[in-house]
Amino acid sequence: MNPSEPLTGGNSNQVFKQGQTVLRQTGAWSPFVHALLRHLTAHGFTESPVLLEATPTHERLTFIEGEVGNDPLKLYMQTDGVVIEAAQLLRRFHDLTANFVIPPDAQFMLPAQSPHEVICHNDFAPYNLVFQGEHIVGMIDFDAAAPGSRLWDIAYAVYRFAPLVTDAHCLAMGWPQIPNRQARLNLFCDAYGLENRAPLIETVTQRIEALVKYMRDTTSNLDHIPIYLADLDYIRATFLSQS
Numbered sequence: 170m171n172p173s174e175p176l177t178g179g180n181s182n183q184v185f186k187q188g189q190t191v192l193r194q195t196g197a198w199s200p201f202v203h204a205l206l207r208h209l210t211a212h213g214f215t216e217s218p219v220l221l222e223a224t225p226t227h228e229r230l231t232f233i234e235g236e237v238g239n240d241p242l243k244l245y246m247q248t249d250g251v252v253i254e255a256a257q258l259l260r261r262f263h264d265l266t267a268n269f270v271i272p273p274d275a276q277f278m279l280p281a282q283s284p285h286e287v288i289c290h291n292d293f294a295p296y297n298l299v300f301q302g303e304h305i306v307g308m309i310d311f312d313a314a315a316p317g318s319r320l321w322d323i324a325y326a327v328y329r330f331a332p333l334v335t336d337a338h339c340l341a342m343g344w345p346q347i348p349n350r351q352a353r354l355n356l357f358c359d360a361y362g363l364e365n366r367a368p369l370i371e372t373v374t375q376r377i378e379a380l381v382k383y384m385r386d387t388t389s390n391l392d393h394i395p396i397y398l399a400d401l402d403y404i405r406a407t408f409l410s411q412s
């Protein structure tokens with residue numbers, strides 16, 4: 170039998186590594202997530218884990234070898250090249266999910282957002298990506314996935330990748346100096362091929378507000394809420410007051 174090794178870094182789940190597999194707890198949303206993972210694998214998307222087994226309480230996934238982008242971020246994870254790779258990966262994921270048929274009676278962890286253009290990962294950030302040789306090779310943690318717009322998912326991604334956070338939060342994430350957030354935001358949108366950027370910043374603020382509401386409603390990670398609220402103030406003061 171393989172020894173079970175707890176995997177840390179994530180915030181919500183008990184996750185264990187067993188051999189080259191990962192054992193995770195399931196929830197009401199898991200039948201939907203499993204259908205999504207099968208769809209991705211069937212369409213040749215190699216960055217998501219393969220679903221190996223699902224029981225009423227647990228799921229077993231393939232373990233993706235590499236380094237996860239947890240804080241403090243390694244310097245190579247802060248490069249423009251990684252912003253471009255991340256945006257292109259999110260674009261491919263969205264394009265592949267545009268025709269995904271949602272199983273009847275599907276439940277989602279987070280509310281579906283209209284318009285339903287694609288499946289949003291809803292937690293697309295360095296801490297849910299796996300790197301090998303300084304390149305992104307894996308995308309994990311699909312629990313929060315739900316139907317929504319491309320913009321809704323891009324909003325959270327640019328919040329994390331630009332990152333659209335206070336200077337103090339930037340330093341806490343492992344940035345040795347404050348990056349040019351506007352330039353990295355533009356780079357992400359260019360690499361994704363986002364056409365209409367006008368509503369993006371407003372959507373970022375709505376996305377963060379929805380996250381704070383979810384944390385309050387579920388009393389989860391309550392200690393993180395002040396950080397999100399400070400980031401919201403920063404985004405409004407820096408990006409919304411100019412228009």
Ligand SMILES: Nc1ncnc2c1ncn2[C@@H]1O[C@H](COP(=O)(O)OP(=O)(O)O)[C@@H](O)[C@H]1O
Nearest residue numbers: 176178179180181182184218231232233237310
């Ligand atoms: N399929 C996988 N391949 C490699 N590592 C994984 C995989 N799934 C989870 N992990 C590791 O376990 C940690 C927590 O898992 P994750 O699925 O992100 O759950 P959560 O963030 O909800 O706790 C991740 O940060 C990562 O280090």
Ligand SMILES: [Mg+2]
Nearest residue numbers: 179296297310
């Ligand atoms: Mg995670």
